[in-house]
Amino acid sequence: MLQSYLPALVFLFLGVLFGGLFAVANGLLGPRRPNPVKYQPYESGIPSNVPQNFRFGISFYLIAMLFILFDIEVVFLYPVAVQLKAFGTFALVETIVFITLLFVAFIYVWRRGALEWK
């Protein structure tokens, strides 16, 4: 059973290794010269007085949520699309139902006017 998972594990290990290496190496090798200005926010070169607890408008959050919703939908389609032949027609019908469901949601959101930027 372990055999079939080996490639995935190797991939995972290599990913973590190189990711960690680059992150850590940067911290280790880079020279450190801390100065107070370096930790202040960058605002086109001007000392920034934007309040940290600033609350953004609702539209930003809304658009982000909609994006995540339809993005996950595409993520689910990938594995099915890769092995569609092996899964047979049942998976095809299943996917179509899945897509139409989300499409109805899309139409609702669109007609509701949430896509226009307010």
Added chain:
Amino acid sequence: MPDATGLELVAAEVRDKFGDETVVGTHYYREAATLEVKPESARDVVGYLMEDAKEPYDFLASLHGCDYFPDEPRLSVHYQLLARERADRLCVKVRMGVDEAEVPTITDIFPGASFDERETYDMFGIVFTGHPDLRRILMPEDYVGYPLRRDFPMGGEPVIFTFNEGQMPRWYE
């Protein structure tokens, strides 16, 4: 360009509208007409010339200050007026001393002059009374002194040549 006689006509028109002593002088030099006016009545004359004169100059091309240092009413403000239909230019000039450097603003008549007035204030210290936010526009807000006045030093560093090395001993350290 209003020729010499045209300038006299405009001057006469302004004289009888605002009284005799407002127009201080008229100069016609190299086909450019300049009407010199008293500082207090600058706003009324320019407003009159821009709106309801017989031949109105509807556009203010530029408003800039100048410092004639040696001769006496040192500071001056120039209003370059432009009539677009007739393609005609007229300069209204206002001379004043350093201590009474004050001219009423014309931003409510012609909003385009607000940046110019701020720059003239910034560079010469001529206060435009009634300007919405008369602050320095080019120099840093907390800068002291009015750079374009003739008595303001040029600033910068003395350039070291062999002849003036004496005044800066051991400059090479």
Added chain:
Amino acid sequence: MEVIRQPLNGEGGGEDLRIRQVRARQLLRGELEGEDLERYVEERVLMTTLEQAQNWARANAVWPLGFGLACCAIEMITTLAGPRTDLSRFGAEVTRSSPRQADMLILSGRVSIKMAPIIRRLYDQMLEPKWVISMGACASTAGMFNNYALVQGADKFLPVDVYVPGCPPRPEALAYGVIKLQNKIKGQPDLGWRERYQSYGTEEQSA
């Protein structure tokens, strides 16, 4: 107006270039011994390969901060996106807008007294290791504007690595400036003409 010249606090972090050169010469003549020799060798031998590898990587990916001040900015953009010279050969083509992701600050244009604190803030907010190219006469010495409004040379408030002369310098001149900076990053700076031609003793001394 008397002229005060004091050495900048150096780039900080380890000895600066001059001291390293002098010590290398002493090592060659065998005058270096004792604790200095230990430290010198230890520093060189242990880190030689890693440091060279690091410098090589840094030199070939020097990302400039997209920072145009005045006329030299036009020539800088022509160097970056123009048809004849392109900085992507040196890995310097990507101009980052935020100082956090930039390695090099090209001061292209005249530095006015109102802009100096902002440039200093940008330089401080850049992450180490960082370099500064002062492009054009106005950034290096305020050029012909010897007046109240300009800081007379960016090295009055910034440690500058490479000065590119010209007003504005041609795109090829800026590309050559980036090459010189790369050599400096790799630890073998092109020697100035005095060292190259060993012509000491001709400095202009007052009588």
Added chain:
Amino acid sequence: MSETTDPLKIPYRERERSITMDRYEHEPPVAGDPLADDLESHEELFTINIGPHHPATHGVLRLLTTLQGEYVQRLVPIIGYVHTGIEKSCEDQEYWKVIPFVERMDYLAYYTNAAVYCRAVEQLLGLEIPPRAQALRVIHLELNRISSHLFWLGTSILDLGAMSMIFYALRERERVNDLFEMSSGQRMHTRYFQVGGCIEDIPPGWDEQVHNFLDDFPSRIDQYEDILDRNEIFLQRMKGTGIVSREELHKLSVTGPLLRCAGDPWDLRKAHPYWGYEQYEFGIPVGTVGDNYDRYMVRMAEMRESVKIVRQALERLPDGPYISDDRKVALPPRHELATSMEALIHHFKLVTEGFRVPPGEHYSSIESPRGELGCFVVADGSAKPARVHVRDPSFHNLQALPAMCEGGLIADMIASVAMLDPILGGVDR
């Protein structure tokens, strides 16, 4: 924000009140800001500097913007970050040496700056420049207009996100720079114009080079327009944004392409023809709606008109002296120094002390790629000007920026700043 009656399409903001957000109800909007009163309860105004160091501000222009979400409520342009005190330095130089200073103000239209200063001094001197010098000046001014519009095109479309445009635009600009380098020796800040004409005559073969450039430049403009005019994103971002009416622009003393895009054909080359502009036929492109798309189209059409002007000027280039032969102002040719004594004296006098201008003051103005560029010179009889003031078009056009951007999105503000084409060297002088 469409106020249609379709129930599903009611504006999104009102619908929010149906959702009980008591957490927002209690918090008062940001007080103390005059704009706060028309603010819904849960909004918070956000003032930020799109500041001196910003990729999309075309130089060191700081825009203090008060934002409500993505909408710009108030915009205050703050300038002065590249103020070089050029006008003060000019008062310390002889009349000749002022030309390099004046050229570095608006560093994209450097020929125009030198030309307007030379014109003011020539009119103070009452000096008439020979026809060949006038034609050479017109050719270089129009080539400079093309190169300035090309740089504007490259960087503006880069701000809108299209990367390829700057490579094409700079490719043509390099060709124009080659022409400048061939005629005057330097790509930028050439100091080719001298008081009284031009420094040197154009080298032989220069006009063939210009003809080569003029032959295939219009096809290049067609290529740019093919890329941009059918690009849906570009059209949606440009059409209908940053509209300012003609009267308002007029009141804000805006001149140049910005004013012409609103439908007002005011161009100094036609209104006050100088140096023989009246002989050439060329049109003045005028927009209709006055939005960003019109500003783009007006400048593209202006490039085509400039090609026409340069072509006509080059064909009818009169021969004769390239600089006025008034020895008091113009240097005598070198070979004359060996023979005639007066030439030597004139040469010596001009080189050591420079020429003197009789006392007087004059304001002259010509059409720069950004609007009316004026130069006011006061002469006090000495060899140095007493005052040189340059009326910069971008300095006055910036006053129209708040009118263009307030109420719109930030993305439209970036497009409006790009289409306004401010050159901060000229603004801050």
